[in-house]
Amino acid sequence: MSSSAPVAVVPPLGLLPLARTAVDRGSDRRVAADLFEQIRTNPATRVMYMAGGKALINSTEVVLAPVAETGFGDVPIYLGRTLADAQEPAGTDVVLVTLAQEDPLLEIDGARWASLREVAVLLGELDAALFVEAAAVSNWHAAHTHCPRCGAATVPEQGGWVRRCPQDNSQHFPRTDPAIIVAITDPQDRILLGSAAAWKGNRYSTLAGFVEPGESLEAAVIREVAEESGLTVHSPQYLGSQPWPFPCSLMLGFTARTEDTATTPDGVEISDVRWFTREELGEAVASGEITIASGISIARNLIERWYGGPITEPEVEAQA
Numbered sequence: 001m002s003s004s005a006p007v008a009v010v011p012p013l014g015l016l017p018l019a020r021t022a023v024d025r026g027s028d029r030r031v032a033a034d035l036f037e038q039i040r041t042n043p044a045t046r047v048m049y050m051a052g053g054k055a056l057i058n059s060t061e062v063v064l065a066p067v068a069e070t071g072f073g074d075v076p077i078y079l080g081r082t083l084a085d086a087q088e089p090a091g092t093d094v095v096l097v098t099l100a101q102e103d104p105l106l107e108i109d110g111a112r113w114a115s116l117r118e119v120a121v122l123l124g125e126l127d128a129a130l131f132v133e134a135a136a137v138s139n140w141h142a143a144h145t146h147c148p149r150c151g152a153a154t155v156p157e158q159g160g161w162v163r164r165c166p167q168d169n170s171q172h173f174p175r176t177d178p179a180i181i182v183a184i185t186d187p188q189d190r191i192l193l194g195s196a197a198a199w200k201g202n203r204y205s206t207l208a209g210f211v212e213p214g215e216s217l218e219a220a221v222i223r224e225v226a227e228e229s230g231l232t233v234h235s236p237q238y239l240g241s242q243p244w245p246f247p248c249s250l251m252l253g254f255t256a257r258t259e260d261t262a263t264t265p266d267g268v269e270i271s272d273v274r275w276f277t278r279e280e281l282g283e284a285v286a287s288g289e290i291t292i293a294s295g296i297s298i299a300r301n302l303i304e305r306w307y308g309g310p311i312t313e314p315e316v317e318a319q320a
C-alpha cells in the first residue's frame with residue numbers, strides 16, 4: 001500500500017516513447033467502494049474520453065474535461081493521479097469514460113478523436129502516459145466481458161482494475177501479453193531484419209514474437225529467431241521494455257548474437273530476412289527501397305541503437 005510516485009527508470013535502450021511514468025496509478029484508491037462517488041463530486045476531477053479505441057484530443061493534448069452531469073457511464077476506469085505537469089496541477093484524479101460511439105458534442109474548441117498510433121509522438125509525458133494506460137485497460141475490458149470459468153457476465157470493480165464473476169465470485173485481472181523483440185548481430189556487426197508476409201510494401205524490422213506459457217524471455221528469443229529465420233542465436237541481453245497496447249502487448253527488447261549467417265525465413269510469418277551493414281541500411285531507407293518501423297516503436301529504437309543515431313527517411317514517406 002503506497003501512494004509514492006513512480007520513478008522513471010532509464011533502461012539501456014533509453015526512455016521509450018510509450019513507456020511513461022507521469023501518472024501515479026493510485027492503486028491504494030481503487031479499493032474504496034465509493035471511489036467514483038467521492039471523486040465525481042470533486043470539481044478538480046478530470047475525465048478522459050475514449051470511443052472505439054480513439055481518445056478525444058485537442059491539438060497535441062489529451063482533453064481532460066470536467067465531470068459531466070451525466071457522470072462516468074457504465075465502465076469508468078480510475079487512471080490515477082497526475083504528477084506535476086504544466087497542464088494540470090499534481091494530484092488531479094483522472095477517470096477514463098468509454099463511450100459507445102464518438103460524441104460530436106464533445107468536439108469543442110477543435111477537439112477530435114484520434115488513435116494512440118496517430119498522436120503518440122505529439123503528446124507530452126502526462127498525456128502519453130494516460131493514453132497508453134487508458135488504451136491498454138479499455139482494450140482488456142472490451143475483450144473480457146465474461147467469466148472464463150462459467151461464462152457469466154462479469155462486473156467491473158476496484159476502479160475498473162478487476163472484473164468479478166457474480167456466479168462464482170472469481171476475480172479477473174487485466175491481462176498483458178509479453179512479446180520479445182530482438183536486434184540480432186553477426187560477427188561483422190551487421191543487423192538482421194525481417195519482412196513479415198502480412199506487411200504492405202517493402203518493410204523490414206527486428207524479429208519479434210510472443211512469449212509462450214512456461215517459457216523464459218531468453219528462451220523465447222532463441223526459439224522465435226530459430227522459427228522465423230533459421231538462425232541459432234546466443235547471449236540474449238535485455239535492453240528495456242515498453243507497453244504496446246495494440247491491443248495488449250508488452251514489448252521486451254533484446255540483443256542477441258549469432259555466428260551463423262545462412263538464413264532460412266519460415267515463409268509463412270516471415271517472407272524475407274536480410275543482413276544489413278550500417279551503410280546498406282542507411283542507403284536502403286534513404287532511397288525508399290525499404291521502410292522501417294516508426295519512431296514510437298521499440299523496433300526503431302533497437303535499430304537506431306545499433307546504427308548509432310537517427311536514420312534519415314525520405315521526406316514524403318508516410319510511416320504506418
Ligand SMILES: [Zn+2]
Nearest residue numbers: 147150165168
Ligand atoms: Zn464465473
